[in-house]
Amino acid sequence: MPPAQPPSVLESLARRHGVLMVMDVVESVRLMEEDEGGFVRRWRRLVEQTEQQVLPVHGGRIVKSLGDGLMLEFGDARQCVGAAFGIQQAAQDLNRPLEAAHHLCLRMGAHVTDYLCDRFDIYGSGVNLTARIAGLAGIDQLLVSAGLRDQLTAGLHADVEDLGECWLKHVRNTIRLFRVSAPGSATSAPAASS
Incomplete structure (x- = not known):
C-alpha cells in the first residue's frame, strides 16, 4: 500500500463567499515622507475608529492591515x-x-466573490480583483463591481453611477464598475488610471 499523501494546501483552507473591500490612502508615500509621525497617528486613529465604531454597526471585520x-x-x-x-x-x-x-484621502474598491481563508489571511483571484478595483478609484471614491451593485437593494440611500466596462491592470477581461457615493456627495472626479 502506498504511503498516504499529505493534504494539499487548498484542502487545508476554508472556502467562503462574501463581500471584500480594499481601501488605501491616496499619496501615502508623500504624506509619510512629509510627516511620518503625524501620518501614522492619523492613520492609526482612523483604523481604530473603523474597528471600534464603524465595523460593529455594519457587520464587517478587518482581514488585514496593509x-x-x-x-x-x-x-x-x-x-x-x-x-x-x-x-x-x-x-x-x-x-x-x-x-x-x-x-487622509481614501480610495476604495469592493467586490462580491469566493475566496479561500485560513486564520492568518484570505486568498484567491477575487481578492486580487478587489485590490485592482480599489486602484482605479479616484480620491474619496468607492468603486464596486456589477455583482456587488446587483446585490444593493432599491432602498439603499446612495448615488450610483455606471462607469461601464473598465480595464484593470493584469486582468484579462474588462469588468463593469459603478461609483457609489452617499446621496448628494457624488464627486465628478474621474476614476484614477491604474
Missing part, C-alpha cells in the same frame, strides 16, 4: 457600502482641522 490600507470582509453588499460611507465620514472628521495637503 500599512496604508485595509482589507475588510462583509456578509453582504449593503453592510459594505454602509461601512464605506462611515469610514469616509470618519476620515473627513479627522481631516477637518488640517490643511488639505495633509488630509
